[in-house]
Amino acid sequence: MRDYPRDGAPLAEGEGAPAAESAPRGRTEVWKGRATGRVQWLLAALGAGCLALGIDLAVDAAWSATVAPLVMAVVGCLGAGLLILFGTLAFVHVEVKLHRDTLEIRCGHAGLPRRRIPLRDVVAADHAPSVTPCHWGGWGYRWRPEKGTAVIVRRGEGLVLRLGDGRVFTVTVDDAETAVRHIRSRLAAVRG
Numbered sequence: 001m002r003d004y005p006r007d008g009a010p011l012a013e014g015e016g017a018p019a020a021e022s023a024p025r026g027r028t029e030v031w032k033g034r035a036t037g038r039v040q041w042l043l044a045a046l047g048a049g050c051l052a053l054g055i056d057l058a059v060d061a062a063w064s065a066t067v068a069p070l071v072m073a074v075v076g077c078l079g080a081g082l083l084i085l086f087g088t089l090a091f092v093h094v095e096v097k098l099h100r101d102t103l104e105i106r107c108g109h110a111g112l113p114r115r116r117i118p119l120r121d122v123v124a125a126d127h128a129p130s131v132t133p134c135h136w137g138g139w140g141y142r143w144r145p146e147k148g149t150a151v152i153v154r155r156g157e158g159l160v161l162r163l164g165d166g167r168v169f170t171v172t173v174d175d176a177e178t179a180v181r182h183i184r185s186r187l188a189a190v191r192g
Helices: 039-060 068-089 176-191
Strands: 031-036 093-098 102-107 114-118 122-131 140-144 148-152 156-163 168-172
Touching: 031 176, 039 068, 093 168, 093 176, 122 168, 122 176, 156 176
Parallel strands: 148 168
Antiparallel strands: 031 093, 093 102, 102 114, 122 156, 140 148, 156 168
């Protein structure tokens, strides 16, 4: 019985992707990669602090005849806290899964936003040794007209996909070179 690579395990030298007929029924080869950003945890703590300040203001404040400024402060702190907290927790990490015919990208603990890219739409896959949030305008799900779309959760290596319609999709993920090898072998098997 053949042992299929999982969880980012590299293929052996000279080994290609298995043919669809040779895989046991119900079992498909899956490559998984993940990247985690550490700075977002600091921003999430800032959001939690704003949320706590809003709650503290609402509970302990001396409600006088002029409540409008206090209500605005409470609502502002609660709103900013929730926005920062949930906005950063959505991009604390990214998970990339390469299934038989699809690449799936999921962000954060809830898996949202999520993107599925069919391999039939991929023209080329490349390894980017250095992807930085500065090049994309920050962390998160990004779009730049001259660069394409990206999911950036940290600085470091990434995977760059060139799609058949001319678009480019970049994602920061650990062990991106292995992902590129797997994608290229799948593309060669499909086109060969």
